[in-house]
Amino acid sequence: MKRWICPRCKKETQGFGATSRRDNSTQICSDCGTAEALFDWKVHVTQSKGNPLPEEEILEERKWLKEVDADDR
Secondary structure (H helix, E strand, O other): OOEEEOOOOOOEEEOOOEEOOOOOOOEEOHHHHHHHHHHHHHHHHHHHOOOOOOHHHHHHHHHHHHHHHHHHO
16 A cells, blocks of 8 residues: 655655545545544534634644645745
8 A cells, every 4th residue: 555644744644635624625644534523523512502713723733734835836
């Protein structure tokens, strides 16, 4: 199986990845795909309880995408 570097966590991985929920196009490792799904669930639960996450925490979750965009230029 081909080895590749996950753009989100920067770890070498192999096998099937996941499509990032952040841009619906970037391939990330399975662990990062799970982490994104769990983060989205956390956002949903806290918002449904009337206690949304701080905007800074949400922006931090998407920070890695800026690095990927910069690498593509």
